[in-house]
């Protein structure tokens with residue numbers, strides 16, 4: 197993949213963030229998501245690539261755009277697989293909370309896990325703790341290993357986990373071990389990526405969230421030299437069947453980094469929609485708006501933060517609401 201593709205792709209997440217940020221706090225997650233999806237779709241067609249959506253807004257009959265199998269790009273660049281979440285954290289935007297992102301990942305054709313839309317158990321850490329975690333080990337062992345790797349006491353660690361009833365046992369075990377916790381209302385892609393940045397103050401992500409989000413986070417962590425381990429959690433026979441349809445026979449298998457995204461020819465791009473620990477959200481002032489994005493390429497290991505100032509007058513399609 198050409199390295200210039202990363203800078204092109206950040207325009208896609210910027211557009212989705214600019215469109216959906218307008219819906220912050222308005223209590224309408226569907227419209228916020230629709231705005232992000234339409235804006236993302238429009239810009240994709242200007243990007244020099246032959247892309248196919250492998251993680252998107254749903255199957256062809258469920259989603260009008262960015263559906264699995266949809267072709268993206270202007271047809272002239274590399275053949276790539278694309279994972280998108282135009283608005284990661286629809287409820288976050290609707291209620292004006294933290295860490296909503298417009299996010300995508302691109303990898304060489306055939307290199308992204310075609311993760312079905314179901315839960316995935318996850319453990320994610322930044323570079324210092326790579327090789328130290330084990331999704332099958334007791335929580336306390338993982339906490340001890342990460343504390344050792346980061347030269348911290350367990351009491352110094354901060355674990356992020358979605359604030360869900362299904363996580364009651366894990367939360368109890370983390371508290372028993374003495375580590376601190378950040379309970380998230382939503383948004384475990386940002387939370388996973390945050391583990392790779394000291395400034396965010398977050399050491400580990402634990403618990404289950406969306407499987408598509410797990411693949412997106414794995415690409416982000418691959419670019420940052422971190423690690424995510426996952427395991428699909430089909431809840432019923434229909435979900436097991438969906439795994440098989442996506443080519444996943446052994447859904448109990450622990451998914452390691454190379455199962456989630458093969459090789460290192462992959463790009464991750466995200467733009468903040470609402471403020472987060474890592475990225476600022478969209479700010480509007482008159483006819484201008486500012487964005488902050490993160491764009492990274494695993495092959496080169498380059499991590500870029502991109503601040504954008506946009507003239508909304510020149511992007512009339514984005515003055516949505």
Ligand SMILES: O=P(O)(O)OC[C@H]1O[C@](O)(COP(=O)(O)O)[C@@H](O)[C@@H]1O
Pocket residue numbers: 283284285286287358360381382383384385404405406407409
């Ligand atoms: O809300 P659930 O069912 O626990 O699902 C968790 C998933 O939902 C999210 O919090 C937000 O997803 P949406 O943007 O689709 O609302 C993800 O970050 C996370 O992986």
